[in-house]
Amino acid sequence: MLDIHPFLAADTAGAIPVHPLFEAEVEAFVAARRPAVRTLADQNQFRGKAGQVLLVPGPGGATERVLLGLGTGSRVDPGLFRGLAAKLPAGDYALARIPRGLDLTEVAVAFALGLYRFDRYRKRPSGKDGTGPRLVAPRGVDVTAVLAISHACALVKDMVNTPANDMGPLQIETIAREIAEQHGAELTVIRGDDLLEQNYPAVHAVGRAAVPHRAPRLLELTWGDPAHPVLALVGKGVVFDSGGLDIKPSTGMRLMKKDMGGAAHALALGRMVMAAGLPVRLVVLTPVVENAISGDAMRPGDVLQTRAGLTVEVGNTDAEGRLILSDALARAGEHNPVLTLDLATLTGAARVALGPFVIPFWTGDEALAAQIASASAATFDPLWRMPLTEAYGESIESEIADLQNDSAAWAQAGATTAALFLQKFAPSQGSWAHFDLYAWNPKARPGYPAGGEVQAIRALFAMLKTRFAA
Numbered sequence: 001m002l003d004i005h006p007f008l009a010a011d012t013a014g015a016i017p018v019h020p021l022f023e024a025e026v027e028a029f030v031a032a033r034r035p036a037v038r039t040l041a042d043q044n045q046f047r048g049k050a051g052q053v054l055l056v057p058g059p060g061g062a063t064e065r066v067l068l069g070l071g072t073g074s075r076v077d078p079g080l081f082r083g084l085a086a087k088l089p090a091g092d093y094a095l096a097r098i099p100r101g102l103d104l105t106e107v108a109v110a111f112a113l114g115l116y117r118f119d120r121y122r123k124r125p126s127g128k129d130g131t132g133p134r135l136v137a138p139r140g141v142d143v144t145a146v147l148a149i150s151h152a153c154a155l156v157k158d159m160v161n162t163p164a165n166d167m168g169p170l171q172i173e174t175i176a177r178e179i180a181e182q183h184g185a186e187l188t189v190i191r192g193d194d195l196l197e198q199n200y201p202a203v204h205a206v207g208r209a210a211v212p213h214r215a216p217r218l219l220e221l222t223w224g225d226p227a228h229p230v231l232a233l234v235g236k237g238v239v240f241d242s243g244g245l246d247i248k249p250s251t252g253m254r255l256m257k258k259d260m261g262g263a264a265h266a267l268a269l270g271r272m273v274m275a276a277g278l279p280v281r282l283v284v285l286t287p288v289v290e291n292a293i294s295g296d297a298m299r300p301g302d303v304l305q306t307r308a309g310l311t312v313e314v315g316n317t318d319a320e321g322r323l324i325l326s327d328a329l330a331r332a333g334e335h336n337p338v339l340t341l342d343l344a345t346l347t348g349a350a351r352v353a354l355g356p357f358v359i360p361f362w363t364g365d366e367a368l369a370a371q372i373a374s375a376s377a378a379t380f381d382p383l384w385r386m387p388l389t390e391a392y393g394e395s396i397e398s399e400i401a402d403l404q405n406d407s408a409a410w411a412q413a414g415a416t417t418a419a420l421f422l423q424k425f426a427p428s429q430g431s432w433a434h435f436d437l438y439a440w441n442p443k444a445r446p447g448y449p450a451g452g453e454v455q456a457i458r459a460l461f462a463m464l465k466t467r468f469a470a
Helices: 021-030 037-041 080-086 104-114 143-161 169-183 201-207 256-276 321-333 347-352 366-379 390-396 414-423 457-467
Strands: 016-022 055-058 062-069 091-095 133-134 186-191 217-223 230-235 238-242 281-291 341-343 359-363 383-386 432-437
Touching: 016 383, 016 432, 021 037, 021 062, 055 080, 062 080, 062 256, 080 104, 080 133, 104 133, 104 143, 104 383, 143 169, 143 256, 143 457, 169 217, 169 238, 169 256, 169 281, 186 432, 201 217, 201 281, 201 321, 217 256, 217 321, 230 256, 230 359, 238 321, 256 281, 256 341, 256 366, 256 457, 321 341, 321 414, 341 457, 347 359, 347 414, 359 366, 366 383, 366 432, 366 457, 390 414, 414 432
Parallel strands: 016 062, 016 091, 091 133, 230 281, 230 341, 238 281, 341 432, 359 383
Antiparallel strands: 055 062, 186 217, 217 281, 359 432
């Protein structure tokens, strides 16, 4: 897979200073410099607004220093350094000062994310060697953690950006195998009709219409001391979602290469957990399928068996993600986890509620919700809790089966009814939370190129480090 190029430097010798400035500090700063600095700041209307960047040339014309606006707030969003990285020419840069309360590991990770480019299918222009700006690692920063987190985040973006013809079930299995080998984990793979033999009927039903070399599979990665508490991560891996027989319109199908974003996030978060050596017994479960159309495709009105023993009437073949997750969540429960997190690009309703940048989550555990919210605020990784409103539960009841996979129209709250469906299969022991990801950035801005985006897992990793502190 592609990866970010080296972005950290160890030596300040020759590094260009970066001056992070709040709006209230700009006037005094430019007044203390030569007149040309004030003139340049005025010409570019640099006032220290959050995200503003000003390259200040020296007498010889080369960049002498860089000014970065921090805005007016008392807390600095490390994400500003993501935009900074995207605006800098090649060279080494060092923070001239560190604003109080700024997490340096988060700064370095943001800088790395700002340098991310997906160029697998683009010819590199002549003379371009792929080098770019580097940040001198601030004293005290955990370089190992920065590399582990930034590489995991880049993996998510690479996987989501890669089109479905090159990111099928086999490719996701290969990535999972590489991660397992790197960290001494065990990977079990159940493919094709073996899913029926080993009781994963919903995964099989959704994926059986695909061509044989893209057969459905259940990936189960396990790592860590069996005596440690079990952490289960479950990720939706639909490599392409045509909608099935309830076929999507072309506009709805265009981005469906990203429907495996939950699996990418679960594998990346698992990799971060293993790299940090958290004292857990880790289980990562990713059901991987293509929701294709053929004579063997599941039909509206079919009643499916599930691993949990509940039957599900297929009201809509385009609500397939919750079906494959039902088997994976049931399997997670067999490990007796103390915490289960499922990640999925599940509903358009979640985007209607919160848009593409804020990720909703559902849990019935008040303490877990508070921990997630705290970690979200600390990492500037936006998450928002949504209610598990029991009154909507009737909308997923079927007249001929235990459940139906599409909710009745009267309920309207499509993201919440999807969460209520998953709750039926979540482990009965321990805590559970569901995250409805978008995994995509629809609007390009400095440091945030349009395309695959990593969401929620930086906050979740911070929460897990606190919850499972050694």
